[in-house]
Amino acid sequence: MITEELKQNIIKELGIENLSDEKSAEVMEKLEENIQRSLVLEILDLLSPQDQKELNVLIETGDNLKIQAFLEAKIPSLQSLINAVAKSAVKEFKDLTK
Amino acid sequence: MIEKPEQSLNFEDIEGGSQEPLEVIKDFPEQPEARVEKTPEEKIDATLEKQDAQLSFRENSRDKTTMSGLKKWLGVAVLAGSSMLAIGCNAEKPSSGFTDNVQQNVQQRLNQKRQEIKHMKEMRNYKPGPEAQQAAKEMQEGQIIQPYDK
Numbered sequence: 450m451i452t453e454e455l456k457q458n459i460i461k462e463l464g465i466e467n468l469s470d471e472k473s474a475e476v477m478e479k480l481e482e483n484i485q486r487s488l489v490l491e492i493l494d495l496l497s498p499q500d501q502k503e504l505n506v507l508i509e510t511g512d513n514l515k516i517q518a519f520l521e522a523k524i525p526s527l528q529s530l531i532n533a534v535a536k537s538a539v540k541e542f543k544d545l546t547k
Numbered sequence: 548m549i550e551k552p553e554q555s556l557n558f559e560d561i562e563g564g565s566q567e568p569l570e571v572i573k574d575f576p577e578q579p580e581a582r583v584e585k586t587p588e589e590k591i592d593a594t595l596e597k598q599d600a601q602l603s604f605r606e607n608s609r610d611k612t613t614m615s616g617l618k619k620w621l622g623v624a625v626l627a628g629s630s631m632l633a634i635g636c637n638a639e640k641p642s643s644g645f646t647d648n649v650q651q652n653v654q655q656r657l658n659q660k661r662q663e664i665k666h667m668k669e670m671r672n673y674k675p676g677p678e679a680q681q682a683a684k685e686m687q688e689g690q691i692i693q694p695y696d697k
Binding site for chain 2: 455458459462463465467468472476477479480481483484485486487488489490492493501504505508509513516517531532534535536537538539540541542545546
């Protein structure tokens, strides 16, 4: 859950403080979704076809802990990847809306 | 066989003709100036659409079930209580320093106390340099601060 203070920090950082509350919420939601989609694609790019098949089996079980363990074993720098993708998407957004 | 036109164009008539615009053109409403600059809102929408289009293109060649499963996992396991947007903006909620570990808690308090003592000592021994004295004098003269009377 994003607190109000955190939300305001994000809005300021994105440079969308002049938009209406409704519009800035919409922008944040879309950007967050884009980051998530981008991250999923990056993760899949790093997995071999065999690993992807194994991942599919784990996804079907719905066991999040097992999925996490599997991905952390296959992508040791998972947290760095998440940070990098999120920062890159935000930077791209800021550059394009300048 | 191509026949030559009987009458050629008389350029003198055109060049020497009246310079007054036709009535129809005179009455034509002026066109509003073409808009070149996009509004911030339009720029934002265009950027999000561009990102969306790029991602959709990449997603087309992927298995939908895997992507949907991974998205779900990202939301539940990785980002519990956090936000990717916050990570991207370096705006993650700062830690309050609270920890259940007693040893860590004591260590944190000790470090904080040490910092306070260090700062206190530094302030006791503080002697303003000429630049600081000059700045203080200027601020007093400008009535930004009042001199401190003991």
